Amino acid sequence: MVKVSFYYQTNNIVRAEVEGHSNFDQVGKDIVCAGISAVVFGSLNALDNLVSQAEVKIAQSDGRIVITVLKPTNDNQMILKTMLWQLKTISDQYVKNISIKEVY
Incomplete structure (x- = not known):
């Protein structure tokens, strides 16, 4: 199962974590997995190209991605909230393969 966590501070997303494997079907x-990857990597590309590196830190390791917001702005919040909504859409249909937790 892919586990996604969004952490908030004063209504801003300050951290997002994505880890695990969906195990819906075999590799390929x-x-x-393809849908989750498209959403997450599209969001990472948007953050990398549209916001200042002083605003967010992105760490990737095997099977895990952590996005830390250093300075919340309208742009980075819109990208992260869009990522959340898109992942929720996937989760609505594939509840056994992706879980989303929001921590306030």
């Missing part, structure tokens, strides 16, 4: 045929 896993549409849940």
Whole structure:
């Protein structure tokens, strides 16, 4: 299961973590993994290209991505909230393969 966590501070997302594997199907045929990857990496590309590196820190390791917001702005919050909504859409259909936790 892919586990996604969003952490908030005063209504701003200050950290997002994505880890695990969806195990929906075998490698190369896993549409849940492909959807999650498209959403997450699209968001990372947007953060990397549209916001200042002083605003966010992105760490990637095997099977885990952590986004830390150093300075919340309208732009980085919109990107992260869009990522959250897109992942929730996937989670609505594939509850056994992705879980989303929001911590306030």
